[in-house]
Amino acid sequence: MNAPNASRKQTRTAAILAGVVVMMLGAAYAAVPLYDLFCRVTGFGGTVxxxxxxxxxxxxxxxxxxxxxxxxxxxxxxxxxxxxxxxxxxxxxxxxxxxxxxxxxxxxxxxxxxxxxxxxxxxxxxxxxxxxxxxxxxxxxxxxxxxxxxxxxxxxxxxxxxxxxxxxxxxxxxxxxxxxxxxxxxxxxxxxxxxxxxxxxxxx
The missing domain is CATH 2.60.370.10 (Ctag/Cox11)
Structure with missing residues (x-):
């Protein structure tokens, strides 16, 4: 593999990993309000x-x-x-x-x-x-x-x-x-x- 191809592959891999990190952070921040909404809609966990x-x-x-x-x-x-x-x-x-x-x-x-x-x-x-x-x-x-x-x-x-x-x-x-x-x-x-x-x- 030549140097330019290796560089592009590394850049693509880094971008994918960064995207995954952003998605995980977004999911973490959304988890609490989504869980609260789920409880209010379904009554799960004793939520009326x-x-x-x-x-x-x-x-x-x-x-x-x-x-x-x-x-x-x-x-x-x-x-x-x-x-x-x-x-x-x-x-x-x-x-x-x-x-x-x-x-x-x-x-x-x-x-x-x-x-x-x-x-x-x-x-x-x-x-x-x-x-x-x-x-x-x-x-x-x-x-x-x-x-x-x-x-x-x-x-x-x-x-x-x-x-x-x-x-x-x-x-x-x-x-x-x-x-x-x-x-x-x-x-x-x-x-x-x-x-x-x-x-x-x-x-x-």
Missing amino acids: LVASEESQEVLDREIVIRFDASLAAGMPWKFKPEVRQMTVKLGQNALAFYEAYNPTDQAIAGTASYNVAPNAAGGYFVKVHCFCFEQQVLQPGERVMMPVSFYVDPEILDDDEGRLLKEITLSYTFHTTEMPEGQASAGTAAGTTSTGGQPPVLAN
Whole structure:
């Protein structure tokens, strides 16, 4: 092989390797959002589904929904469900509330991550509206009631694991987030109801 041919071959090989590296890096960066999208579409890993309309079919079969609340490290809010559990029918449009309170002397912004357990329920637990879809801002001493409307898809009875479920746990974890510009004194975020005043710290 003469020198010019060898040089061209080496250049082509280097270009191919560079392309592979770029593709691998692109795949790595895309993996997280694609995995998140996959979970939201399929309910994999206990990620709940989201619908724009309420359920149109209600069955007599009932299931217990338990509500759980926690706070990420460094989040100073008090946060709990209004009720610990409720019994609903499959397909029934239900409404639950979570209560948050900011006991500090400064406005704090937060967002809630969520999932359901067991994982088999993720593909059938459907949220229509939820406080977790938006960032929430609580002023000093502010307490809010935050709604979540949902239903359990009757198609859960067609699932080998789902039809055996007697209860589902909906869990939220609130994390502190950067305060949106101009919101330090803007009051309560959309989708919540403030009870005002300077209430005592919530009991867990």
